[in-house]
């Protein structure tokens with residue numbers, strides 16, 4: 441697979457704050473690349489430097505081996521978190537208006553098929569549900585038939601059903617050979633969509649691999665989740681990582697052995713869960729920080 445985007449030692453300095461701190465990675469053609477991290481990690485600054493919207497302080501961003509230029513900009517599609525659309529236009533009229541900006545455009549009917557917009561073609565865009573609006577914004581990002589699609593937190597605020605539908609759409613886009621660069625706060629989204637993931641914290645990359653590679657590198661065996669109240673007066677940190685305010689997660693290579701140890705210490709197993717690790721668990725392990733619902737919604 442050829443490399444589409446190469447990022448080398450990229451840095452962004454805002455006065456004393458280093459928002460992005462010398463990061464390097466590459467994105468391969470036809471893959472979905474995910475940038476994950478807590479609030480303020482530097483994801484948006486990174487993606488906006490790649491999109492050419494924010495000036496880098498130092499480092500390199502190469503597309504197909506070249507610095508960003510007008511031709512490359514024509515090959516990029518961006519779905520912003522918020523896009524101001526012209527009032528009083530229907531879905532189809534909005535697509536027509538955006539099509540007029542480009543010399544080369546995707547066939548309208550194909551685009552509306554892909555993004556499932558035919559049934560709402562005549563609807564005022566202001567009357568769309570969250571999921572329908574995201575599908576329209578995706579169509580607008582794809583209007584110029586880009587080779588690379590940037591999505592900045594595309595499903596924040598959507599209900600689970602609409603998020604799943606959107607994921608199916610992104611997979612269809614990938615099947616067309618397009619490369620997708622995504623930022624998200626949702627670990628399940630990254631696990632489902634991404635072939636390659638970078639986890640950022642405080643401007644630096646703290647982990648980079650495929651979802652499966654990340655999990656097998658950082659976990660072996662299972663996670664035992666135990667209510668903290670079962671530990672009575674003992675410190676939960678002596679057993680594992682805090683999960684929220686009420687649970688402790690214990691990494692267990694040998695589940696039976698850990699359970700026997702708990703029993704030998706007369707610790708109750710009431711409410712105990714045994715689960716396999718997912719990216720949410722990895723995120724907590726690496727950043728010491730659980731992404732709260734309010735933090736996810738803050739971005740909506």
Ligand SMILES: Nc1ncnc2c1ncn2[C@@H]1O[C@H](COP(=O)(O)OP(=O)(O)OP(=O)(O)O)[C@@H](O)[C@H]1O
Pocket residue numbers: 454457459477478479480481482483484485486739
């Ligand atoms: N224009 C700016 N001027 C000064 N500081 C900025 C500017 N833009 C971003 N920052 C700071 O840079 C850091 C990284 O911000 P960035 O928005 O890239 O993080 P993020 O990972 O996208 O966070 P979020 O998930 O909240 O969107 C933050 O500390 C932010 O306050």
